[in-house]
Amino acid sequence: MSERRDYYDVLGVARDAAEEDIKKAYRRLAFKYHPDKNPGDKQAEASFKEAASAYEVLSDKEKRQRYDQYGHAGADHGGGQGFNNAEDIFRHFGDIFGGQGGFGGSFGEMFGGGRRGPAHGRSLRVRLSLSLAEVRTGVQRKLEVTRNELCGDCNGNGAKKGTKPESCTQCKGRGVVTINHGGFLMQRECPRCEARGTIIKDPCPTCKGEGLRPKKISITVNVPAGVETGMEVRMRGEGEPSTEGGSRGDLLCAIEVTEHPQFTRNGRDLLVELSLSAAQGALGTEVEVPTLEGNARLKIPAGTQPNARFRMRGQGLPDVRAHGTGDIIVLVSIDIPSRLDAKSRPLWEQLRALEEDKGKKEQTGFFRKVKQIFE
Numbered sequence: 317m318s319e320r321r322d323y324y325d326v327l328g329v330a331r332d333a334a335e336e337d338i339k340k341a342y343r344r345l346a347f348k349y350h351p352d353k354n355p356g357d358k359q360a361e362a363s364f365k366e367a368a369s370a371y372e373v374l375s376d377k378e379k380r381q382r383y384d385q386y387g388h389a390g391a392d393h394g395g396g397q398g399f400n401n402a403e404d405i406f407r408h409f410g411d412i413f414g415g416q417g418g419f420g421g422s423f424g425e426m427f428g429g430g431r432r433g434p435a436h437g438r439s440l441r442v443r444l445s446l447s448l449a450e451v452r453t454g455v456q457r458k459l460e461v462t463r464n465e466l467c468g469d470c471n472g473n474g475a476k477k478g479t480k481p482e483s484c485t486q487c488k489g490r491g492v493v494t495i496n497h498g499g500f501l502m503q504r505e506c507p508r509c510e511a512r513g514t515i516i517k518d519p520c521p522t523c524k525g526e527g528l529r530p531k532k533i534s535i536t537v538n539v540p541a542g543v544e545t546g547m548e549v550r551m552r553g554e555g556e557p558s559t560e561g562g563s564r565g566d567l568l569c570a571i572e573v574t575e576h577p578q579f580t581r582n583g584r585d586l587l588v589e590l591s592l593s594a595a596q597g598a599l600g601t602e603v604e605v606p607t608l609e610g611n612a613r614l615k616i617p618a619g620t621q622p623n624a625r626f627r628m629r630g631q632g633l634p635d636v637r638a639h640g641t642g643d644i645i646v647l648v649s650i651d652i653p654s655r656l657d658a659k660s661r662p663l664w665e666q667l668r669a670l671e672e673d674k675g676k677k678e679q680t681g682f683f684r685k686v687k688q689i690f691e
């Protein structure tokens with residue numbers, strides 16, 4: 317399964333984009349990938365749905381806040397809308413398209429009145445492995461990341477030192493061109509300058525006209541307690557810079573919680589198995605149980621049965637979305653010996669004899685009571 321793209325990158329907007337900018341960006345993409353314009357194009361259909369999913373999250377204040385903090389896992393936790401086809405999208409966002417299946421409003425509204433604003437820098441994604449102990453307390457992790465920075469020779473504009481980018485003659489620096497399509501005027505990104513509005517005739521030899529150069533940096537990431545595999549911690553402004561003067565991208569730290577040799581995670585709770593002897597279960601005992609902060613004593617009452625459960629409150633994991641901490645749940649199994657040595661066999665035989673004798677007495681007492689009823 318392919319990794320989902322960052323929703324801000326999908327819509328091509330900055331992390332601090334206003335609601336209206338997000339709406340305009342979505343309208344532009346929906347227009348570009350509309351099924352009627354791209355019949356039979358599966359890639360266009362996928363892009364159409366992807367843009368709708370991004371807009372659904374970023375246009376909702378609460379969902380956007382969860383997404384900014386925890387990435388796709390945070391948005392999914394909030395119950396995101398699934399879109400099976402274009403009709404689902406139109407029903408959900410009918411107001412964006414003038415309340416109909418087609419696109420309402422003017423072309424100026426769709427394209428934001430001309431050239432788009434400066435593109436924001438690319439976001440980066442790294443994987444961050446954590447132990448359950450680190451999940452319980454939260455952790456500060458130092459990362460070594462290689463990212464692009466603005467080229468020092470051209471200051472990020474991509475042109476050779478002493479020159480500068482020139483305005484695109486095809487779009488007149490607007491980044492979009494107007495074409496006649498079946499009698500309708502439509503705006504599209506300029507193919508010559510790729511919507512940048514400028515052309516570099518003499519590229520910078522240091523960065524080959526890219527305006528960016530790789531650089532290794534050190535970043536400290538603060539991971540909150542209670543995170544889960546699939547969540548993302550977003551470091552705002554720690555991605556790559558924009559060569560067009562837009563905002564920097566972000567650094568997205570994808571969380572992976574490693575398996576523990578003793579505990580199984582169940583939300584906030586941790587499950588651990590405890591094996592007791594038949595004598596311990598019958599007579600009761602006190603045992604040591606592992607926790608993420610060392611061993612703790614647990615009292616086992618007499619008469620404990622197989623599959624019994626004991627709860628050690630507050631020894632589990634915090635909930636990253638709410639207050640409170642889970643528990644450690646101890647699952648009991650009774651260990652019956654498969655072989656008996658010379659010392660233990662007589663004891664087990666004696667126990668069996670006592671149980672059989674008890675059974676005979678109970679059976680005799682039962683028949684005596686039955687006899688009394690019918691006499």
